[in-house]
Amino acid sequence: MKLQDKVAVVTGGTRGIGRAMVEALAREGAQVLFTYAHNDLLAGQIESELREQGLKAKGFKIDVRDFEKINQWKEEILIEFGGVDILINNAGIAKDKALMMMSREDWDEVIDTNLNGLFNFTRAFIVHFLKKKEGNIINISSVSGLIGLPRQVNYSASKGGMISFSKALAKEVAPYNIRVNVICPGFIDTDMTRKLREEYVRQMMPLIPLGRFGTVEEVARTALFLADETVSHYITGQVIRVDGGLTM
Amino acid sequence: MPAEKTLDTLRQELRKIVAEIGEISEEEIKDDANFIDDLGFDSMKALEVAAAIEKKYKIRISEEEIPKINSLVNVFKLLEKSLKN
Numbered sequence A: 001m002k003l004q005d006k007v008a009v010v011t012g013g014t015r016g017i018g019r020a021m022v023e024a025l026a027r028e029g030a031q032v033l034f035t036y037a038h039n040d041l042l043a044g045q046i047e048s049e050l051r052e053q054g055l056k057a058k059g060f061k062i063d064v065r066d067f068e069k070i071n072q073w074k075e076e077i078l079i080e081f082g083g084v085d086i087l088i089n090n091a092g093i094a095k096d097k098a099l100m101m102m103s104r105e106d107w108d109e110v111i112d113t114n115l116n117g118l119f120n121f122t123r124a125f126i127v128h129f130l131k132k133k134e135g136n137i138i139n140i141s142s143v144s145g146l147i148g149l150p151r152q153v154n155y156s157a158s159k160g161g162m163i164s165f166s167k168a169l170a171k172e173v174a175p176y177n178i179r180v181n182v183i184c185p186g187f188i189d190t191d192m193t194r195k196l197r198e199e200y201v202r203q204m205m206p207l208i209p210l211g212r213f214g215t216v217e218e219v220a221r222t223a224l225f226l227a228d229e230t231v232s233h234y235i236t237g238q239v240i241r242v243d244g245g246l247t248m
Numbered sequence B: 001m002p003a004e005k006t007l008d009t010l011r012q013e014l015r016k017i018v019a020e021i022g023e024i025s026e027e028e029i030k031d032d033a034n035f036i037d038d039l040g041f042d043s044m045k046a047l048e049v050a051a052a053i054e055k056k057y058k059i060r061i062s063e064e065e066i067p068k069i070n071s072l073v074n075v076f077k078l079l080e081k082s083l084k085n
Ligand SMILES: NC(=O)c1ccc[n+]([C@@H]2O[C@H](COP(=O)([O-])OP(=O)(O)OC[C@H]3O[C@@H](n4cnc5c(N)ncnc54)[C@H](OP(=O)(O)O)[C@@H]3O)[C@@H](O)[C@H]2O)c1
Pocket: A011, A012, A013, A014, A015, A016, A017, A018, A035, A036, A037, A038, A039, A062, A063, A064, A065, A090, A091, A092, A093, A113, A140, A141, A142, A143, A184, A185, A186, A187, A188, A189, A190, A191, A192, A193
């Protein structure tokens, strides 16, 4: 097991890519602490499913937008679990529409969750990592943040911001042995992409050289690679695209 | 008086920690010298002092208290307070 004795925090860990990462990290022996915003039932279900397999995962209802609560929670878990080794900023939402139809709320909600959420969690844990002189931060952005996609100005801006944030921080904290990397998934089969209109999917499919949507497990395995310091210890500030070749 | 002796040792130990992290000699550190203005520390160095003290004395310095790590006297006060609690 690659992550024995490691403690990992995953935001937005109850569905889609987040859930796949929670399961993958737990299977490698990590104690996983995952967050979510709404569904308590689902979180409990994940906890008990993994517990039955002898794995360690615990869910916490913490909105990534709630800076105060995150900081309070951080203090509690640092005491309870003795520290955190890996932080994965994954929670994210999309509210796609043409700019001319986009309300101020649509803009704020996406920036607040995707970009401010990243600040909130990373700010909360950075002092712990700096003190330990060790830390591993993995941020889940999107190809939308690299190339921009129509009807996603809010989402593209938030995801592009995540990439720049990560590069700036990677340089800032590298002397403290803290790594910061980004994964940019392309079209992955999750609730988020199930909402896309069929027409849009038909248009995008020919642009993906591998000719299919990716799976959440494929993203999770990339996260595992970055989480495992024995294989990725010399990698920081990088943006890894898991997109079937869409943006090459 | 043993209690005073302990305080003295504490003071010496602290000076040693600060000197090591700041890469300066112990004599250079006046009790009230400001870490940033007088000794050329940056905020990360202050954090290193905090981490070193936490480890050595098995105490927790909260994030709000980190800005107080700005001189030997103040670090000493902080340590004294934490050790009492
Ligand atoms: N799917 C794709 O094709 C794709 C492509 C590129 C990038 N991404 C990125 O990958 C990440 C995960 O996407 P996904 O497709 O797996 O999404 P998803 O299936 O919609 O799941 C999102 C997860 O985030 C949680 N979440 C949402 N808002 C939150 C908040 N304010 N606070 C805490 N947790 C919150 C959700 O919990 P609740 O259900 O409790 O709200 C859920 O667990 C996102 O950052 C997304 O932008 C996805």
